[in-house]
Amino acid sequence: MTSRVVLVADPLPATALEGLGPGFEVRHCDGADRVRLLAAVAEADALLVRSATTVDAEVLAAAPRLAVVGRAGVGVDNIDVAAATAAGVVVVNAPAANVVSAAELTCGLLLAAARDIQAAGRELKSGVWRRGTHVGTELAGKTLGIVGLGRIGLAVARRMTAFDMTVLGHDPYATPETADQHGLKLVPLEELLSRSDFITVHVPRTPDTVGLIGEAELRLVKPTAYLANVARGGIVDEAALHTALRESRLAGAALDVFEDEPCTDSPLLGLDNVTVTPHLGASTREAQERAATDVVRALLRTLGGESVPEALNAPRSARG
Numbered sequence: 001m002t003s004r005v006v007l008v009a010d011p012l013p014a015t016a017l018e019g020l021g022p023g024f025e026v027r028h029c030d031g032a033d034r035v036r037l038l039a040a041v042a043e044a045d046a047l048l049v050r051s052a053t054t055v056d057a058e059v060l061a062a063a064p065r066l067a068v069v070g071r072a073g074v075g076v077d078n079i080d081v082a083a084a085t086a087a088g089v090v091v092v093n094a095p096a097a098n099v100v101s102a103a104e105l106t107c108g109l110l111l112a113a114a115r116d117i118q119a120a121g122r123e124l125k126s127g128v129w130r131r132g133t134h135v136g137t138e139l140a141g142k143t144l145g146i147v148g149l150g151r152i153g154l155a156v157a158r159r160m161t162a163f164d165m166t167v168l169g170h171d172p173y174a175t176p177e178t179a180d181q182h183g184l185k186l187v188p189l190e191e192l193l194s195r196s197d198f199i200t201v202h203v204p205r206t207p208d209t210v211g212l213i214g215e216a217e218l219r220l221v222k223p224t225a226y227l228a229n230v231a232r233g234g235i236v237d238e239a240a241l242h243t244a245l246r247e248s249r250l251a252g253a254a255l256d257v258f259e260d261e262p263c264t265d266s267p268l269l270g271l272d273n274v275t276v277t278p279h280l281g282a283s284t285r286e287a288q289e290r291a292a293t294d295v296v297r298a299l300l301r302t303l304g305g306e307s308v309p310e311a312l313n314a315p316r317s318a319r320g
């Protein structure tokens with residue numbers, strides 16, 4: 001039997017790829033190199049990506065044998081799912097693999113923003129010992145507003161409750177039972193924005209959520225509030241956020257994601273009250289291992305006829 005070709009276009013742990021077994025030939029390419037990607041995908045039966053590779057209609061058209069695209073992570077906004085479906089290509093992801101890591105980074109960014117940790121550290125490493133300009137704010141007794149009460153949003157709620165925060169949530173699909181279970185109150189978006197001292201966004205990037213937090217929404221926020229985005233760039237409008245921060249209509253922001261990635265020249269990077277990380281939400285050994293293993297298992301199931309090795313059958317995804 002000829003091997004089926006699995007093209008890996010973003011870095012994934014080799015141990016997880018071994019789970020594919022002998023029926024597959026694993027090939028690697030840099031998905032950011034468009035020319036190489038288009039050439040390599042021509043012989044691929046399956047394509048595995050993280051967030052850096054864009055799988056659009058052009059890639060799909062260049063891949064006549066492609067049966068499945070596997071996203072080793074949660075968000076599939078880098079994949080044209082409609083075009084894939086039209087081409088008969090199944091898209092699978094690893095919806096639970098990154099939850100803990102993304103939630104933990106969110107909590108870390110909220111703390112970092114509240115205490116100016118990134119700017120103070122940068123200053124000290126440059127040889128400046130200055131304490132007076134880094135007076136922060138406590139989380140205890142403050143209100144946290146969570147936009148999007150899915151896996152990550154709820155995992156953040158559970159963790160930040162331990163910091164004695166009151167939690168508000170907004171999600172059109174959340175039920176009162178979910179809110180009760182997590183000790184949070186469901187409110188309309190406008191109320192969440194105007195009442196929260198810390199706001200964190202955990203919705204997928206879709207045509208409906210791009211610009212969800214824009215100029216009008218930022219005008220509702222307290223000038224002492226902090227805003228975190230560990231979901232996707234563009235859900236918070238970057239130009240509107242920059243203006244709000246410059247006009248001191250917001251105390252600070254913490255961003256893991258950007259409208260255009262890689263992002264090295266956003267005006268937001270020049271503001272002292274912006275804490276940033278380069279899309280590191282899922283960048284832990286545990287999350288990467290789980291995401292790759294989960295997506296390999298989903299790929300094997302989708303291709304059918306392949307028995308899933310025992311080692312891959314054990315539940316890997318941690319509860320958030």
Ligand SMILES: NC(=O)C1=CN([C@@H]2O[C@H](COP(=O)(O)OP(=O)(O)OC[C@H]3O[C@@H](n4cnc5c(N)ncnc54)[C@H](O)[C@@H]3O)[C@@H](O)[C@H]2O)C=CC1
Pocket residue numbers: 073074075076095098099102147148149150151152153170171172173174202203204205208209212230231232256257279280281282283
């Ligand atoms: N920075 C990073 O490395 C990571 C980022 N992510 C991003 O985080 C997003 C959320 O992940 P999960 O919580 O696992 O997804 P999820 O699918 O479990 O939850 C998303 C929630 O957003 C809600 N929602 C949708 N539209 C909404 C709206 N207009 N207003 C309020 N709520 C809305 C949904 O009802 C759902 O409950 C992913 O789509 C992905 O883009 C995920 C993992 C890592």
Ligand SMILES: O=C(O)CCC(=O)C(=O)O
Pocket residue numbers: 050051052072073074075076098279281282
């Ligand atoms: O896989 C990555 O590189 C980032 C993780 C992420 O953004 C996601 O899982 O949606």
